[in-house]
Amino acid sequence: MSRSDNKSSPEPKHETGRGPTPTMLDVAIVAGVSAMTVSRALRNGSSIAPETRDRIKKAVDQLGYVLDQSAGGLSSKRTGFVAALIPSINNSNFADSARGLTDALEGSGLQLLLGYTDYSVEKEEVLIESMLKRRPEAIVVTGGVHTARGRKLLENAGVPVVETWDLPVNPIQHVVGFSNADASSALVEYLYANGYRKIAFIGGTTNRDTRGADRRAGYEAAIKRLGLEGNRIISFGTPPITMKQGGEAIVRLIEQWPDVEAAVCVSDLSAFGALMECHRRGWQVPERVAIAGFGDFEISGTCHPAITTVGVDCFNIGFKAGKLLLQAIQHKRENKWLPLETVLIDYRVMPRDST
Amino acid sequence: MSRSDNKSSPEPKHETGRGPTPTMLDVAIVAGVSAMTVSRALRNGSSIAPETRDRIKKAVDQLGYVLDQSAGGLSSKRTGFVAALIPSINNSNFADSARGLTDALEGSGLQLLLGYTDYSVEKEEVLIESMLKRRPEAIVVTGGVHTARGRKLLENAGVPVVETWDLPVNPIQHVVGFSNADASSALVEYLYANGYRKIAFIGGTTNRDTRGADRRAGYEAAIKRLGLEGNRIISFGTPPITMKQGGEAIVRLIEQWPDVEAAVCVSDLSAFGALMECHRRGWQVPERVAIAGFGDFEISGTCHPAITTVGVDCFNIGFKAGKLLLQAIQHKRENKWLPLETVLIDYRVMPRDST
DNA sequence: ACGATATTTGTTAACGCTAACAAACAGGTT
């Protein structure tokens, strides 16, 4: 399963970059200037004679010098990065938000460093601390539920914090999100308006995915408000539940309440799994049972029949969080404090063929 | 769309963590010891009187102190993180690899910091430099194709480098991957063995996704080797191509070569799009046309009919890269140099109902 | 009780960079 190097040269050329990593002083000596001048040449906005800058750039290239931003940050108090914690690196919704964040930060000199929490507040806590140890200039977290210690860390971080994707009851600072409960309610109301009465919910067994839990709460609230028959809730698998689990859940649902007319799934993925299982069993969708999802993943628009879902402006969650952050960082540099904001993000029910 | 803070207390409690962030010295003073002793208490392996350690921990909690690892790294030359660059944060294959990496690093004291390149070598170059500025202890990149400058940066980084997911012609250092071309060939050979002769390939228009390009090359090689009729290649959309584009591509394919018997898609996502489009048009799969994908995404096992694909041990790509890295870092600390390794990862054709 | 050894703590000097100030220099004006 493994072979050793196949290079022809006797010594691997790239040992360790031949000798110790060059420092700014090395560059300065080669260019015949002081270290400070090199520092200025590598940043913009400083006054430097063009020819000096060229000479320095040449020395930088020659030595393969790369600035040590940790050391720089120590001195300047500007580490040049923003930490973002997302639950999963396999979810197009969070991917869109991350892209929005990246786009918002573009050109600001701030880099985005990602960590993934695997939908666990405990892992989130560890990650918050790890990130804080590197002194990010701001932190973006997903959701408004944290461990007690995680929350305290964020509160005391001394940098702008944005909670996204939810509307926390008691926000830490800024918020960019929407009410998953309301969105879920809206979906139930849409189904109601289309004549469905016996409406069930398919989700995970725990509250690990807090957005999933909120969606279930929204479903329950809507059922109650509309005066519909008792809750039909199938809980199956540890969140985030998979396609396969969605498939197994719909089977259980039909077994347990054969009269069910529609199933609201906690996400498009489980909805898709349910849909395919229906296919496989010859249950017509939406005739036998209607299926709705959440998130407007690509799959729900592509599959056949296309799945009714709730579309959220995920990109904008990231983008607005990023812009808010930039403002907050700017204010902080001027020793002001940006008034706390809660930015509401749009969502909308997207009727399709599965309901 | 936005409200100001709704807290009842007149002053937001969490201003900026009341005053400047505490330093190690602050902790030391509270605990009645020297800064060095605090430093020792916060790491393990150093000899410290248990009661002193307790006192220090108490002071740490009281002040909400968080270690500044940048400063620590400056002094100790150990930044405690590994950089990993992946093309996308919305791809379960790379997610599995990232999880493997995380698991391999667990308990080593090394944190994983992710950056995403969006399948672009130019963005990769920028990210490599950004990461290098923070002095990672090792770097994991996806693929063996980089910009000239990106490659040079990696070569001169002075830290272990692992290229993953491909078998680069001219590796920088270590490699953990497999031949996408061979895997693709294997899939074509499987189709051949099952009686298919007129086999097409659906992929993107550019070589941006280098793994996709390799898979096309593998298809072409197999076609040639098997003495099959000329290449039928549909290129559609900028990689990574979407489900929808897969759907459009299969339509074009059938229009252009109505006698086609099977389509090999560059990934499961495009294969799924193609499959659904066939559904929609009433083309039976695999009778009218067989469809195969690549990657064994969850979707290809869940959908109906399930899609024949190539399964890759993605987790192990990350896991073995991580273990290799740990070894290399260890060797480096002892001023030795770990012999370069190429670790081959397993893949296998997974026959399902779509072929 | 004595030195010898092990354990725990402290002191000093970097690590690589940039803020803040100081100095040198150019060009123009009187």
Add this chain to the structure above:
DNA sequence: AACCTGTTTGTTAGCGTTAACAAATATCGT
């Protein structure tokens, strides 16, 4: 020439931590 102004470069100190060494204290055998 003396002065002012603006641009460019240099010097010094310090950011928060840890390595390396030194010192103090505890533990032990005889």
